[in-house]
Amino acid sequence: MDLMERTVVRCAExxxxxTASFPMQQLDAxxxxxxxxxxxxxxTRLRHAVPVxxxxxxxxKRH
Incomplete structure (x- = not known):
């Protein structure tokens, strides 16, 4: 059983x-x-991804 919350994301491609790991980091304020x-x-490449x-x-899901 997966206890971690998963986030659906779209990569730059x-x-x-x-993904289970989508860190929301802070930079100063x-x-x-x-x-x-x-x-x-x-x-299989390191890509910029954003939440869907x-x-x-x-x-x-409809398609």
Whole structure:
């Protein structure tokens, strides 16, 4: 059983996948933005990825 919350993200190449590790780091007083560098399982490269919006997730599930 996976007790970690998973985040659905889209990499810079457009691949959508879920990840258990999507750190929301802080830089001084301001956030550095929603994107993070993580390894995409489809293209196997370190890519910039952003969380997928809830409405977009529903649209993806319909297709």
């Amino acid at each position: 457009g691949h959508v996948f879920s 301001g956030r550095i933005g929603p994107g993070r560098l993580i390894r995409c399982p489809r293209c 919006e809830s409405a977009e997730l529903l649209e993806l």
